[in-house]
Amino acid sequence: MNWTTDFLNQLIDVGISLDRRDAINRVSTTAVWQIEDKHWQQFAITALVENLRWVAGWAEQADEQFMVNACFEKNGVYVVLRTVINAVKPELPTQATVYPAANRSERHTQDMFGIKFMGHPDNRRWTRHQAWDKHQYPLRKDFPAQGSPVEITPPDMHYDFIKGHGAGVYEIPVGPVHAGIIEPGHFRFLAVGELILNLEERLGYVHKGIEKIAEGRTPESLARLAGRVSGDSTVAHCWAACMAMEQAADVIVPNRAAFIRGIVAERERIANHLGDMGAICNDVAFTFAQMQFTRLRERWLRTNATVFGHRLLMDVIVPAGVRCDVSPVACELLKQDIAWLKKELSEIIPSIDLNSSLEDRLYTAGYLSPEIAAAFGTVGYVGRASGQDFDVRRDAVYPPYNQFTFKVAVEDQGDIASRFWVRHKEIMASLKLISQFIEQLPEGDISTPWITPVIDSEGLGIVDGFRGEIISYVRFAAHNKIARFYPRDPSILNWPALEKLVLNNIVPDFPVCNKSLNGSYSGNDL
């Protein structure tokens, strides 16, 4: 029995009437509830009481109106909340005062559409820097994709950072160009001595207009773009976008293709976790682990190249299937890889587990309490290390995971060490899943013919990437063209948690705190 029946009754009690559509399309089970704009905030208040998690928010333009969406989840059941507002004076009561997770998302919608969220606790711009004017809104239909940029976009100088006052408080500006091989973003610290008093993130530097340039693409072209929302999650993002498009087109992917998607998605998870575990150790100067893990990662990627033709597995997933099959020889190779990695880890992990210098640095550092993790709706290893027992693969199953059971790693220790060990447990679970996928790989086609979806059909792809839940919304226009694409990377929910977990840590521990969370800048900035 799912929670929606009770919840609908409660909405009636508080006077919210809604227009119900039981599913967003014929394939999905996600319901669409349309309410009046004036109830937007009241809905959030009722939802919070019932412990619904705020998942994603996006808008789109339809002629003289804007359609605003917010997605909620509880016990693996998703609901899309929708309202329609007039484009002449677009206003909507904010949900950010109820759900802090909605804060940046609403600011993004405000910058991109010019929709004003009334009562929003933070009226500063977010995605907009200086590349377009205050009164221009890139995702409106009358805004050309080329825009009207000036020769040199000026720097974003006057963002109103939170100020610290009093003796001994000083500011440390970091970025956008960082000191390592990492993505750009700005961090503004307020510190007293070495202690971090406050951290403010200023992102948006890698905003590439993904949502805008997605419009008018074909399904194949959108899959390619989705695979480049965040390079490290190329498989997961591509899968989510394809799932959304396949729902809209009413295409059922052959079971063999679903299994191969499962194999590549779990291989991506393992590759990233290996990289992260090494990098966390490297950030506390424990290079033995860094060298060993990068060695493991490199061999793992080489097998990807041999079997799937791409080290990072880009464009392996295509709409309606996968691009390449897995031969019996390749299956053997994948199995050997699993046995090899298990053996290697069994030798490396004990030396790490028993190392006191690592214990000193990783335990208790960067603590994220389960309460804050829940309040921001954090997902993936960040949520799971802070008691958030949620995994799309188990709780909102999709093929091939619906044919298997596995254990979701959950801890409530909430520190960097916990995020490290959750990753290790996830690698072990993924290795087991891949063996099972290969063992039970069904015969059959690896793709099915594409069907042009009817105009206005929509889909919501939800998959679990290595960082956690990825949401991908797609609406089709006529002639197989994309009208709207919104990918919600897990980083969007996890980034705000970094501002909290670094508090009362020392500035020199920031890199390792940041690495333990490993947010994607590109996935956040779109």
Added chain:
Amino acid sequence: MLNMIKKIVTTGIVTEKYKAPKDDELETLGIEIKRRIDKKFSGSIAIRQVDAGSCNGCELEIHALNNPFYDVERFGIHFVASPRHADVLLVTGPVSRHMQTALLRTYDATPNPKWVVAVGDCAVCGGEFGQSYASCGAVSNVIPVDVTISGCPPTPLALMKGLLGLIDSR
């Protein structure tokens, strides 16, 4: 501790041998070198990597250059934390308009003589993102480029050949 030493010893050296690439080999890898590093420089170059808007795929492969298989430092190529210490800027991504000034300032902060290597299809030609209200496209639209290494993302091998081609010591 003994476990660690045992693992280090049994792992041995996994670093692979590479020869400096010939010009036709560079061509087949999609690497174009317009200007080579002065002979006096050869043997040591300091690289400042700048992500000007990439999806982070290129960063993953640039990271791989430092793993024990490629160990790019043995060729005198090392990554530095400041453009002021750098001879070469390794730039990825289409240049997002929000990063345009940051890239220009990084370029200005790099002392002469300096070289710019554009890494990945986006940096070379705009790639999947091209030019738009949010993206300037190729790196050469913003700063002069000396070497281009194509690929989405380029493999560590292609990156290494491109860098070795740049510091050609003939």
